[in-house]
Amino acid sequence: MSNIDRVLRWARSSSLWYCSLPGSCCGDEVFHAFGSRYDLERFGAVSQMDPGQADLLMVSGVVTMKAAPHLRALYKSMLEPRYVISVGSCANSGGAFGPNFSYSVLPGVHTIIPVDVYVPGCPPRPEAIMNGLIALQEKIFGYQARYQT
Numbered sequence: 001m002s003n004i005d006r007v008l009r010w011a012r013s014s015s016l017w018y019c020s021l022p023g024s025c026c027g028d029e030v031f032h033a034f035g036s037r038y039d040l041e042r043f044g045a046v047s048q049m050d051p052g053q054a055d056l057l058m059v060s061g062v063v064t065m066k067a068a069p070h071l072r073a074l075y076k077s078m079l080e081p082r083y084v085i086s087v088g089s090c091a092n093s094g095g096a097f098g099p100n101f102s103y104s105v106l107p108g109v110h111t112i113i114p115v116d117v118y119v120p121g122c123p124p125r126p127e128a129i130m131n132g133l134i135a136l137q138e139k140i141f142g143y144q145a146r147y148q149t
């Protein structure tokens, strides 16, 4: 990996502008993670209301079949390269409202958009969301490149 590539990856992984879709109970944990106590902004993650300015989509909570096309449209309107973190069991797999229990809930956001990092839990704690963000940063940077001496 060339030095310019390393700089680009470092810049990209350290300035993830996120567009959040906080739904259901997991949404509270996402708000909490970005609040003053856990302060994910110190990792370079800045909130963007306009998806056209964001490169990270954080999906949490139950996603219904009716909401699915809108979520996909929102994803497509984001900048490239774009990344997705799925937060909590409901976004990951439908969770307690999944296909075994309800016909109207999506069995995971991966069925409509590509997911880079899954954060497990019902709900996941803010530390787990923070860990998910760090995992995405390492994925973008390349684990080996970051720790190469």
Ligand code: SF4
Pocket (backbone or CB within 6 Å): 023, 024, 025, 026, 027, 060, 061, 062, 088, 089, 090, 091, 095, 096, 121, 122, 123, 124
């Ligand atoms: S995963 Fe659990 S906490 Fe999160 S939205 Fe679903 S039921 Fe609520």
